[in-house]
Amino acid sequence: MSTSAQRTQFEKLADALDSGEFQQIRFVLNHSLRPAEVARLIEKSPPKERQILWNLINTDLEGEVLQDLGDDVQAEILSRMDATEVLAITESLDTDDMADVIQQLPNTVMKELLRIMDKQNRKRVEQVLSYPEDTAGGLMNTDTVTIRPDISVETALRYIRRHKEIPEMTDSLIVVSRKDSYIGILPLTKLLVSDPNITVREIMVTEIEPISATMPDNEVAVLFEQHDLVSAPVIDDDGRLLGRITIDDVVDVIREDADHSLMSMAGLDEDEDTFAPVMKTTRRRALWLGINLITAFVASAVIGLFEETIDKVVALAVLMPIVASMGGIAGSQTLTLVIRGQALGHVEKSNASWLLSREMIVGAMNGLLWALVVAAVAIVWFQDTTIGIIIALSIVINLIAGAMAGTLLPLGLKAVGIDPALAGSVLLTTITDVVGFFTFLGLATMFYS
Amino acid sequence: MSTSAQRTQFEKLADALDSGEFQQIRFVLNHSLRPAEVARLIEKSPPKERQILWNLINTDLEGEVLQDLGDDVQAEILSRMDATEVLAITESLDTDDMADVIQQLPNTVMKELLRIMDKQNRKRVEQVLSYPEDTAGGLMNTDTVTIRPDISVETALRYIRRHKEIPEMTDSLIVVSRKDSYIGILPLTKLLVSDPNITVREIMVTEIEPISATMPDNEVAVLFEQHDLVSAPVIDDDGRLLGRITIDDVVDVIREDADHSLMSMAGLDEDEDTFAPVMKTTRRRALWLGINLITAFVASAVIGLFEETIDKVVALAVLMPIVASMGGIAGSQTLTLVIRGQALGHVEKSNASWLLSREMIVGAMNGLLWALVVAAVAIVWFQDTTIGIIIALSIVINLIAGAMAGTLLPLGLKAVGIDPALAGSVLLTTITDVVGFFTFLGLATMFYS
Numbered sequence: 001m002s003t004s005a006q007r008t009q010f011e012k013l014a015d016a017l018d019s020g021e022f023q024q025i026r027f028v029l030n031h032s033l034r035p036a037e038v039a040r041l042i043e044k045s046p047p048k049e050r051q052i053l054w055n056l057i058n059t060d061l062e063g064e065v066l067q068d069l070g071d072d073v074q075a076e077i078l079s080r081m082d083a084t085e086v087l088a089i090t091e092s093l094d095t096d097d098m099a100d101v102i103q104q105l106p107n108t109v110m111k112e113l114l115r116i117m118d119k120q121n122r123k124r125v126e127q128v129l130s131y132p133e134d135t136a137g138g139l140m141n142t143d144t145v146t147i148r149p150d151i152s153v154e155t156a157l158r159y160i161r162r163h164k165e166i167p168e169m170t171d172s173l174i175v176v177s178r179k180d181s182y183i184g185i186l187p188l189t190k191l192l193v194s195d196p197n198i199t200v201r202e203i204m205v206t207e208i209e210p211i212s213a214t215m216p217d218n219e220v221a222v223l224f225e226q227h228d229l230v231s232a233p234v235i236d237d238d239g240r241l242l243g244r245i246t247i248d249d250v251v252d253v254i255r256e257d258a259d260h261s262l263m264s265m266a267g268l269d270e271d272e273d274t275f276a277p278v279m280k281t282t283r284r285r286a287l288w289l290g291i292n293l294i295t296a297f298v299a300s301a302v303i304g305l306f307e308e309t310i311d312k313v314v315a316l317a318v319l320m321p322i323v324a325s326m327g328g329i330a331g332s333q334t335l336t337l338v339i340r341g342q343a344l345g346h347v348e349k350s351n352a353s354w355l356l357s358r359e360m361i362v363g364a365m366n367g368l369l370w371a372l373v374v375a376a377v378a379i380v381w382f383q384d385t386t387i388g389i390i391i392a393l394s395i396v397i398n399l400i401a402g403a404m405a406g407t408l409l410p411l412g413l414k415a416v417g418i419d420p421a422l423a424g425s426v427l428l429t430t431i432t433d434v435v436g437f438f439t440f441l442g443l444a445t446m447f448y449s
Numbered sequence: 450m451s452t453s454a455q456r457t458q459f460e461k462l463a464d465a466l467d468s469g470e471f472q473q474i475r476f477v478l479n480h481s482l483r484p485a486e487v488a489r490l491i492e493k494s495p496p497k498e499r500q501i502l503w504n505l506i507n508t509d510l511e512g513e514v515l516q517d518l519g520d521d522v523q524a525e526i527l528s529r530m531d532a533t534e535v536l537a538i539t540e541s542l543d544t545d546d547m548a549d550v551i552q553q554l555p556n557t558v559m560k561e562l563l564r565i566m567d568k569q570n571r572k573r574v575e576q577v578l579s580y581p582e583d584t585a586g587g588l589m590n591t592d593t594v595t596i597r598p599d600i601s602v603e604t605a606l607r608y609i610r611r612h613k614e615i616p617e618m619t620d621s622l623i624v625v626s627r628k629d630s631y632i633g634i635l636p637l638t639k640l641l642v643s644d645p646n647i648t649v650r651e652i653m654v655t656e657i658e659p660i661s662a663t664m665p666d667n668e669v670a671v672l673f674e675q676h677d678l679v680s681a682p683v684i685d686d687d688g689r690l691l692g693r694i695t696i697d698d699v700v701d702v703i704r705e706d707a708d709h710s711l712m713s714m715a716g717l718d719e720d721e722d723t724f725a726p727v728m729k730t731t732r733r734r735a736l737w738l739g740i741n742l743i744t745a746f747v748a749s750a751v752i753g754l755f756e757e758t759i760d761k762v763v764a765l766a767v768l769m770p771i772v773a774s775m776g777g778i779a780g781s782q783t784l785t786l787v788i789r790g791q792a793l794g795h796v797e798k799s800n801a802s803w804l805l806s807r808e809m810i811v812g813a814m815n816g817l818l819w820a821l822v823v824a825a826v827a828i829v830w831f832q833d834t835t836i837g838i839i840i841a842l843s844i845v846i847n848l849i850a851g852a853m854a855g856t857l858l859p860l861g862l863k864a865v866g867i868d869p870a871l872a873g874s875v876l877l878t879t880i881t882d883v884v885g886f887f888t889f890l891g892l893a894t895m896f897y898s
Contacts, residue, residue, distance in 0.1 A: 036675035044795040046803040157641070166638040168677065171620055188637045189615040192606070225704075226485035228617065228697040230679050247696055248677040254700060255674075258707030259789065265711070266785035267778075274790040275800070275807075282811045285782055289815055292778045293823065296771040303767045304830075310759075310766050317759050317766035318752045321773070321882070322745040329716075329741045333734055336715035340708065341723040346493040351724070354495040358724075362731045370738055377746070433770070 013041060017049055026056045035061055039068030046275050050076075062089040067097040072273035075104040083112035091121070095142045096249060099128040127242065136220050137213035139253070140234040140243035143167040146176045147200060149183055154196035156186070169246040171230040175204045182210045182233055182241045210235045213242055217253045222345065224250045261339050264421035267291075291426055299324070299433035306441035309448060315382045316444050319391055322374060323440045327398030327432035330366065334359045334406025335424050342410060342420065356407045363403030367396035386447050394439040401435040402428070462490065466498055475505045484510055488517035495724050499525075511538040516546040521722035524553040532561035540570070544591045545698065548577040576691065585669050586662035588702070589683040589692035592616040595625045596649060598632055603645035605635070618695040620679040624653045631659045631682055631690045659684045662691055666702045671794065673699045710788050713870035716740075740875055748773070748882035755890035758897060764831045765893050768840055771823060772889045776847030776881035779815065783808045783855025784873050791859060791869065805856045812852030816845035835896050843889040850884040851877070 016025050029038055042053050042065070054077060057065055066074060066089065078086060078101070086105065090098045102110055102125065114122055124142050131137025145166060147156055156173070160166065172185040184204035194203050210233040211220060223229065224247060231246045259270040267288030276284075303310075303320070310316050338355070341347035347355065371392035379388035405428050410420035413427075465474050478487055491502050491514070503526060506514055515523060515538065527535060527550070535554065539547050551559055551574065563571055573591050580586025594615060596605050605622070609615065621634040633653035643652050659682040660669060672678065673696060680695045708719040716737030752759075752769070759765050787804070790796035796804065823844055824837035854877050859869035862876075 034675060036677075040675070040794070044790075044797070044800055046800060046807075160641050163642050165642055168638075169679065170638055171679070188641065189617075189619055192609045192637065193612050193614055225697075225700060226483060226489070230618065230620070230696065247679065247700075248674075251674060251696075251700060251703060255703055255707060258704060258711070262707070262711040262714070262785060262789060266782045268782060268785060272786065272789075274786060274793075274795045275804070278807055278810050278814075281807065282814045285779070285811060286815050286818060288782065289775060289778060289819055290822075293771070293775065293819060296774040297826070299770050299774070300767050303770070307763045307767065311763045314756045314760045314766075317763075317769075318749050318756065320766075321748055321752070321770065322742070324770070325745045325748075325878075326738060326742065329738060330734070333715045333717060333737065336711060336717060337721065337723060340711060340721075341493075344492075344723075345489070346723045348493070351493060351495060355724070358495075358727055358730065361727050362734060365727075365731045366735050366738055369735060370742055373739075374742065429774075 013053075017052060022052075022056060025053070029053065029056055030058045030061060035064035036068045038065045043070060043073055043273070044275070047277050050275070059089060060092075063091070063093050063101075066090070067093055067101055070273060071104060071271040072269075072276065074101060076273075078104050078109075079106075081109075083109050083116060087113055087116060095124045095128050095243070096138070096140055099125055099138065100133065102129065103133055131213055134217045135213065136211045136215040136217065136234050136245060137242070139217055139220065139245050139249050140213070141167075141246065141249075142243040144174050144233070144241065144244050145170055146174045146180075146241065147186065148178070149175050149201040149204065150199055152197060152199055153191060153194045153203070156191060156200055157196070169231055169248060172205075174233050174241060174244065175200055176241050180241050181239050182235045185233060208232070210239075210241075211245065212237070218257055220245060221250050221253045221257065225254075257343065261336075261343055261421040264419060265336070265339070265425050267422070267426075292429075295426055295430045295433065298430055299437055302434050302437045303441065305438075306445055309441055309445045313387070313444060313448055315378075315384065315387055316441060319378055319387065320437055320440050323391060323394045323398055324433045324436035326370060326374075326395055327402040327436045328429055329402075330363055330399045331402025331406040331428045331432045332425065334363075334403050335410060335420075335428050338407055338410045339421050339424060342414060347411070352407070352411055356404070359403040359407050360400055363399040364396065367399030370399075371395040387444075390440060390443045390447055394436065394443060397439050398432060398436040402432045405431040462502075466501060471501075471505060474502070478502065478505055479507045479510060484513035485517045487514045492519060492522055492722070493724070496726050499724070508538060509541075512540070512542050512550075515539070516542055516550055519722060520553060520720040521718075521725065523550060525722075527553050527558075528555075530558075532558050532565060536562055536565060544573045544577050544692070545587070545589055548574055548587065549582065551578065552582055580662055583666045584662065585660045585664040585666065585683050585694060586691070588666055588669065588694050588698050589662070590616075590695065590698075591692040593623050593682070593690065593693050594619055595623045595629075595690065596635065597627070598624050598650040598653060599648055601646055601648055602640060602643045602652070605640060605649055606645070618680055618697060621654075623682050623690060623693065624649055625690050629690050630688050631684045634682060657681070659688075659690075660694060661686070667706055669694060670699050670702045670706065674703075706792065710785075710792055710870040713868060714785070714788070714874050716871070716875075741878075744875055744879045744882065747879055748886055751883050751886045752890065754887075755894055758890055758894045762836070762893065762897055764827075764833065764836055765890060768827055768836065769886060769889050772840060772843045772847055773882045773885035775819060775823075775844055776851040776885045777878055778851075779812055779848045780851025780855040780877045780881045781874065783812075783852050784859060784869075784877050787856055787859045788870050788873060791863060796860070801856070801860055805853070808852040808856050809849055812848040813845065816848030819848075820844040836893075839889060839892045839896055843885065843892060846888050847881060847885040851881045854880040 013025055013028065038057065042050050045053060066077065090101050102113060105113065114126065128138060128140065147159065172187040174185055175183045177183055184206040185208065186200055186204045190203055208227065211223065213234050213236055229247065231244050233244050234242045236242050256270050263270045263272060338347055374395055375388035375392035378391050379385055409424050409427055413420040413423055462474055462477065487506065491499050494502060515526065539550050551562060554562065563575065577587060577589065596608065621636045623634055624632040626632055633655040634657065635649055635653045639652055657676060660672065662683050662685055672681070678696065680693050682693050683691045685691050705719050712719045712721060787796055820841035824841040827840050828834055828837035858873050858876055862869040862872055
């Protein structure tokens with residue numbers, strides 16, 4: 001189904017919702033759309049419509065739809081259910097998806113849910129839950145198809161044919177020892193073209209190292225991208241096979257990782273629900289505004305130091321935002337580049353000094369270029385050469401300061417374990433504001449006194 | 450290979466480069482690392498080291514490494530080659546990867562390359578090149594394994610076994626008619642568990658619609674994500690099979706799409722090379738600073754209107770950046786949320802008005818909250834109640850303006866075909882600066898005259 005077809009689908013649904021044609025909506029939700037598409041419709045509906053849509057979904061689809069929703073929306077829907085209801089709709093999910101849903105539950109409901117679950121399922125879920133959500137263990141599924149290395153290709157084929165179906169995204173069988181230790185993988189494409197009489201051991205692939213359950217999920221994503229994997233085995237510290245990770249879950253990690261920098265730089269959470277209700281949104285945003293207010297007050301305090309000078313030359317008040325703003329823009333460009341470079345794993349200690357010099361040279365050159373332009377405008381505007389010299393000097397200085405801060409802040413923040421995307425932009429603006437106002441007004445105080 | 454192992458690998462390489470131990474580096478590049486890992490090393494090296502590394506790679510690996518590099522770095526390396534050299538190293542690549550590389554070449558070299566290519570290859574490459582890079586046609590490979598619907602499962606298995614190997618990422622065979630029209634797909638997992646005597650037609654999957662070659666690549670990504678696909682067939686307007694798209698290429702689209710918003714909002718290109726040389730970087734950044742300078746001058750001009758008032762009450766100059774800054778921050782949060790929502794396909798006409806009201810209410814509420822705080826501080830600081838009232842009013846107004854601009858700008862820009870991530874932040878700052886300064890200084894002029 002193309003997205004444009006889906007778009008009209010959504011418009012139709014919106015109309016149907018408005019006119020209360022629930023029969024028709026129920027049919028579309030449960031029969032025409034896939035669970036992932038229903039999840040998308042729910043995510044892009046305001047809160048009231050969301051509730052209506054959710055209630056129109058058949059119980060047997062609820063689990064699939066639920067696991068396709070963003071964390072925030074999931075938590076909202078789950079907050080209205082008790083353990084028995086949650087169990088009923090999640091029982092049929094993959095282990096990792098079930099674990100993801102369970103982690104959105106309040107602690108008491110989660111415990112209750114695990115208590116009433118059947119024993120085998122609980123063991124599986126608890127194993128996945130025992131690893132943090134953002135590690136390989138938290139991403140894995142337990143639906144592996146395993147074989148022994150010493151059987152023949154023909155026997156392997158016969159063994160597979162005894163299955164009614166093979167789990168989705170199975171591109172290889174996992175070869176394990178009698179004690180379930182990981183040995184290698186046998187891609188289906190290889191199995192299908194091999195001589196039936198040779199053994200699995202002779203054709204299995206052992207170059208690809210299995211993934212340790214404690215590996216962070218962004219490193220898992222790098223492995224999948226670099227090796228073009230569809231699925232990969234996960235092992236514990238003793239080399240025993242625990243499960244496998246499939247590319248569909250890795251794609252979610254990649255999307256979230258990439259969203260993270262964008263959203264964090266604006267003080268938003270990457271799971272942020274676009275249609276969250278007013279109160280929740282207000283609370284979350286208030287904090288960010290408060291932090292930025294401190295920055296703004298620091299800048300004001302710097303200006304306050306030079307009240308007398310401004311009183312003497314009012315033109316300074318007119319021009320000072322230009323200095324701060326140019327430094328802020330140049331600094332943000334560097335900051336964004338470095339944060340992206342860190343996320344891609346490009347920027348590290350060994351190449352940081354090259355990057356810092358490049359940025360400072362670029363800052364100085366662009367500073368000079370635009371300083372001349374601004375100086376010319378200022379001189380013509382206020383018929384005052386001094387103010388042109390002052391603003392030119394302070395723009396060059398502030399652009400170099402912005403380049404330095406934009407490079408060093410993310411490196412330093414990462415080194416002390418603070419998320420550069422979250423704290424970087426606030427700190428950067430503080431620095432370029434303070435340096436900008438202080439240099440410009442300070443120089444003016446010297447020149448005009 | 451874990452990324453931490455790779456990191457030490459990189460540190461070692463950097464040391465080896467410094468001490469000129471090229472033998473050792475040559476060995477690591479050509480024997481210990483995969484092409485994707487070599488590409489990553491090159492990407493995170495400054496220009497000079499890059500050239501050295503590239504020269505140490507064996508010719509037979511150069512093609513694989515090249516296609517794993519970012520567009521910018523690719524173009525840089527290709528600029529030093531002629532058509533014969535490019536052909537030699539790219540001949541063995543997948544059709545879509547070869548087409549990607551060719552598109553980085555200057556026009557004359559590209560034509561020369563196509564001229565000296567063998568006929569069959571040229572036909573394939575030209576077919577991929579005939580579709581824009583950012584469509585399904587530009588993403589596809591021509592390495593499909595096809596079968597007819599009327600043969601039995603047993604015959605299909607025998608047919609496959611005649612292949613020496615099956616292309617990587619083959620999770621299904623594609624069922625086509627005698628005239629190569631697309632009919633359906635047969636997942637390998639299904640083939641392996643089916644009764645050998647029934648026909649392909651009985652077990653093939655026809656629910657998944659094939660992808661049209663002209664579909665934009667971000668819609669392809671949505672399809673892959675929603676349907677958890679590993680590969681999907683691509684057809685032309687007549688329903689004839691052209692090739693297939695595989696998840697590894699879709700992952701690149703997802704990563705680039707997500708990077709696009711982040712980088713564009715800072716006026717950077719998503720293909721931007723972290724270690725681009727000074728001159729290239731300076732030129733690209735200069736433009737962005739110039740555009741932002743216009744914004745800054747507009748803000749200055751607004752302040753200039755009120756020079757007399759500022760001359761009377763210097764405290765205004767000290768406090769005015771707070772009003773502009775708070776509006777800018779609040780507006781950026783809304784803008785980022787809406788741009789992300791657009792990229793995910795959540796925000797569209799039918800839910801835009803709900804979003805606009807929510808944002809305006811949130812803006813007003815947070816405006817009120819922080820207006821009170823700022824007013825209190827201002828009154829204590831300057832011992833002046835009037836200034837408190839003025840700043841409180843203008844903060845509320847500017848936060849609402851920021852919320853409106855943050856919602857409406859990306860919607861409007863998208864409607865007229867301008868990239869909201871690129872133009873949005875500049876326009877937003879212009880609006881919040883102008884509204885902020887004008888309201889604050891305008892109100893002050895009324896109150897103090």
